[in-house]
Amino acid sequence: MCLGIPGKIVSLTPTGLAEVDFSGVRREVSLMLCPEARVGDYVLVHVGFAIQRLDPEEALETLKLFEELEESYRESTSEG
């Protein structure tokens, strides 16, 4: 029930909703719970509402973590 689907805001409608693209499927979404979201942002959508902007810097941090993990693994195998 707590599914959150990420999508990209492509435009704002005159009625105050956001048009969000979910990999090709477009839906109108309320920004009432996430008013800071802008066109171009990726948002997490739950039951017709954007509930959070997805943070690109944090996404990159997650990537970095994996790179470190890979690195540490490479080091441990070359030592051992």
Add this chain to the structure above:
Amino acid sequence: LRSWRKVIVNPQARADQGKLASLLLRKITELADHPLRLMEVCGTHTIAIFRAGIRSLLTDAVELISGPGCPVCVTPAGEIDRAIAVSRRTGVILATFGDLMRVPGSSSSLQQERATGSDIRVILSPLDAVQIAQENPDRAVVFFAVGFETTSPAIAAAVQEARRRGLANFYLLSSQRLVPPAIQALLSAGKATIDGFILPGHVSVIIGQAPYLFIAEEFGIPGVITGFEPLDILEGIYMLLRQKKEGRAGIEIQYSRAVKEEGNQRARAIMGEVFAPADACWRGLGMIPKSGLMLREEFAPVDVSKAFDLPYADAGDPPGCQCGEVLQGLRRPPDCPLFGTRCTPEAPIGACMVSSEGSCAAYYRYGGFHAG
């Protein structure tokens, strides 16, 4: 390199997922030097764990158990009975999420009621219920609202929207529940052994980190707020094991691209304008103080139990059903005598077999436990 979209939505998709998964699994195996039981609280995690086959990939030392984190599963039969009772009233349209249609009450389900003529409509968003009320001014539209903190701000926003539109025929039957008080109740009961919590990512988008701190501070158990991609889950498990290894217990955030420490304050403010915490009954866990949400006095006219005479009768679980034990992590679904024989997804007896996110349904579909 994959597109920027992939990086944001699923950062791990850029990399070789299979390689990262095997790296994480190797780390997890190294760290798991004694048996550990980790509870995934959220039903969306349960289903993601099964779909990705994570249970079968993990070392035997790490056991994953499902907790009380499926809103449909923890809704007691008595509340389904109330929704059915109101749907039978003349002039009522009952609007609800699809997951609830097949949940058995004590003698019927919403799906059966619809088949026999009640006007029950499945909605995807709370705003759909508001729209139905606007389009049917001569009918009473009752929104049977189930959900955790992820959904409650959207339900609150719909209540505000109905008021803004001046709709006097919009009512709410609130059956919402809050996750941290349930974890508190589970730990206070002290029956289940839990070494770490995989905490729900989307509930945490709203509530942030602070409401879970008691898990670490009072009970000395670590928790990691985790995302829903397979590699998110493996990383969450890895972060839990790393805390265990280092002798620490804290609440960490793995799902940092969506979850901020402070959560979504705007969403919580809207939730707080409309709802106040109230005691609530959970299937399997019983009454838990301040674990539900009731409408504030200001919104009393929207409260269906005030507008209609709707007594609540505790219905109890069906005979033989072990959902209560399953929801507390005390029993695995296949250990229930009804599992896969009398209780299947096609003909469910317990709520954990109805919801696709229920642990019984997940074990049945993905666990290789089919009867036969």
